[in-house]
Amino acid sequence: MTDLWDIIIVGGGPGGLAAAMYGARSKQKTLLIEKGKTGGQAATTWDMENYPGFAKGTTGPGLMQAFTDHATSFGAEIVRGEVVDVTADDKIVTLKDGTKYHGRTLIFAPGAVPRTLGVKGESALRGKGVSYCATCDADFFTDLDIVVLGNGDAAIEEGSYLTKFANSVTVVVIHDEGVLDAAPMLQERAFRNPKMKFVWNSTLQEIRGDGIVEGVVLHNVKTNELTEMETNGVFIYVGTIPQTGFLQGKVNLDERGYIITNEQMETNVDGVFGIGDARVTYLRQVITAAADGAIAAVAAEKYIIEEEGFKESVLAEERPVAVVFWTPMSNRCLEMMPNIESALTVFGDKVKTWKLDTYRNRRVASRYGVTQNPTIVFFHRGQVAARLVDAEITAEAINTTLVALVN
Amino acid sequence: MIEVHKDNFDQEVLQADGLTVVDFWGPKCEKCLALMPDFYRIAEQYAGEAKFCKLDTSGNRRLAIAQKVLGLPVIAFYRGGEKIAELGPSECSAESIEAKVKELI
Numbered sequence: 001m002t003d004l005w006d007i008i009i010v011g012g013g014p015g016g017l018a019a020a021m022y023g024a025r026s027k028q029k030t031l032l033i034e035k036g037k038t039g040g041q042a043a044t045t046w047d048m049e050n051y052p053g054f055a056k057g058t059t060g061p062g063l064m065q066a067f068t069d070h071a072t073s074f075g076a077e078i079v080r081g082e083v084v085d086v087t088a089d090d091k092i093v094t095l096k097d098g099t100k101y102h103g104r105t106l107i108f109a110p111g112a113v114p115r116t117l118g119v120k121g122e123s124a125l126r127g128k129g130v131s132y133c134a135t136c137d138a139d140f141f142t143d144l145d146i147v148v149l150g151n152g153d154a155a156i157e158e159g160s161y162l163t164k165f166a167n168s169v170t171v172v173v174i175h176d177e178g179v180l181d182a183a184p185m186l187q188e189r190a191f192r193n194p195k196m197k198f199v200w201n202s203t204l205q206e207i208r209g210d211g212i213v214e215g216v217v218l219h220n221v222k223t224n225e226l227t228e229m230e231t232n233g234v235f236i237y238v239g240t241i242p243q244t245g246f247l248q249g250k251v252n253l254d255e256r257g258y259i260i261t262n263e264q265m266e267t268n269v270d271g272v273f274g275i276g277d278a279r280v281t282y283l284r285q286v287i288t289a290a291a292d293g294a295i296a297a298v299a300a301e302k303y304i305i306e307e308e309g310f311k312e313s314v315l316a317e318e319r320p321v322a323v324v325f326w327t328p329m330s331n332r333c334l335e336m337m338p339n340i341e342s343a344l345t346v347f348g349d350k351v352k353t354w355k356l357d358t359y360r361n362r363r364v365a366s367r368y369g370v371t372q373n374p375t376i377v378f379f380h381r382g383q384v385a386a387r388l389v390d391a392e393i394t395a396e397a398i399n400t401t402l403v404a405l406v407n
Numbered sequence: 408m409i410e411v412h413k414d415n416f417d418q419e420v421l422q423a424d425g426l427t428v429v430d431f432w433g434p435k436c437e438k439c440l441a442l443m444p445d446f447y448r449i450a451e452q453y454a455g456e457a458k459f460c461k462l463d464t465s466g467n468r469r470l471a472i473a474q475k476v477l478g479l480p481v482i483a484f485y486r487g488g489e490k491i492a493e494l495g496p497s498e499c500s501a502e503s504i505e506a507k508v509k510e511l512i
Binding site for chain 2: 036037039043044046061123126127128129130131133135136137138139140141142211212213232233
């Protein structure tokens with residue numbers, strides 16, 4: 001616990017890696033903690049067709065390796081470990097093996113994992129023909145017949161990928177004939193694919209097999225009819241769940257466990273950020289995760305400058321400090337500043353002056369209730385001792401206030 | 408670490424004396440690649456007490472399916488020509504592998 005990191009990122013998917021790259025590039029001491037291999041869910045998708053500038057031929061693992069190399073090239077450090085506990089206020093994370101890391105800011109990018117369906121046979125036959133990762137397991141099903149459950153982007157995209165291996169891919173869809181949730185481009189491609197078949201208005205009731213998958217029981221949700229179907233494999237794509245169990249009670253999560261943030265990726269805890277698939281957001285793609293990472297890293301850096309700078313220079317100061325909240329964009333401030341400065345210089349080393357641009361330091365300004373420019377807030381030993389607002393600021397008023405404080 | 412494949416699986420695994428641990432992996436399986444360093448560490452630590460092998464399923468699909476492996480990663484434990492235990496894709500971790508090795512040696 002001797003090292004203090006500027007930014008600690010938990011999770012090495014595209015969001016975490018982008019944050020690490022941005023953080024390290026702007027000279028923040030940046031640590032990324034990943035429990036497995038970097039790349040997250042993106043590394044389990046082979047065909048990566050929708051990351052701008054990287055056309056056909058780009059693979060998920062390949063792109064993620066490039067993200068990783070990019071982050072480390074600027075000096076981000078990556079360690080392997082699973083975070084099991086978090087002290088959000090103190091910015092401390094604890095790994096499973098007891099190692100603790102201390103940061104000035106934390107960025108959580110824990111990502112999501114595939115949701116399980118919860119039907120009979122599913123968990124017993126996992127790795128025996130039931131799979132959630134086409135890239136990992138497609139090879140096994142070369143020339144075999146398989147079933148895909150789901151009809152969103154992931155189901156249709158991965159189903160199409162599986163037709164490169166399997167003899168046939170039967171997609172089980174809960175909607176009426178012809179209706180898929182996947183993007184139109186993916187739908188068109190799937191409907192044209194001679195190896196892809198569809199079963200409509202249906203879901204899985206059971207997965208059967210002795211040791212390995214042998215068949216499924218389909219449930220028609222319109223007629224309640226049950227049909228048995230032989231198959232060698234079942235790929236399940238019914239959404240994801242955020243991996244935020246370790247954040248429960250530490251930062252605000254929504255009822256489904258996603259991290260709640262504002263547009264700057266800030267959680268309810270100061271200096272703690274949430275990004276990527278585990279965040280409440282409209283779209284969950286590599287590009288959105290990476291964008292989240294960039295925003296969070298910049299916001300974290302700003303937080304460090306603003307908060308830590310204020311803490312060290314103002315709150316920890318022994319002498320009285322006159323914090324001048326101003327903005328160079330206001331003519332009134334520009335007119336008044338010379339008089340303010342000369343009134344303060346009278347006290348020489350006995351008083352410290354700290355100028356704060358309210359536009360760049362909104363967080364601090366609003367915490368001390370500063371609504372007008374200029375405002376001088378006088379601090380002594382970490383406490384607000386007095387304040388002068390706008391017209392109250394005169395050489396005489398500054399003098400009177402400081403004489404009282406210095407003595 | 409012994410690389411096993413369709414031509415030596417019988418001899419190295421099924422006909423081996425004592426406990427043999429096989430890491431079924433594939434080059435496209437990121438979780439397998441992430442687990443590999445841990446498997447090597449465990450193999451080194453328990454070298455005298457069990458035999459450790461790895462099997463690249465991408466060139467040995469039929470062999471893997473014959474061993475009822477259709478998803479990765481899988482760590483399988485053999486003794487006397489029989490599979491006596493197995494850790495599947497959702498159970499494989501450095502901790503679970505080491506615990507199982509300790510239990511079986």
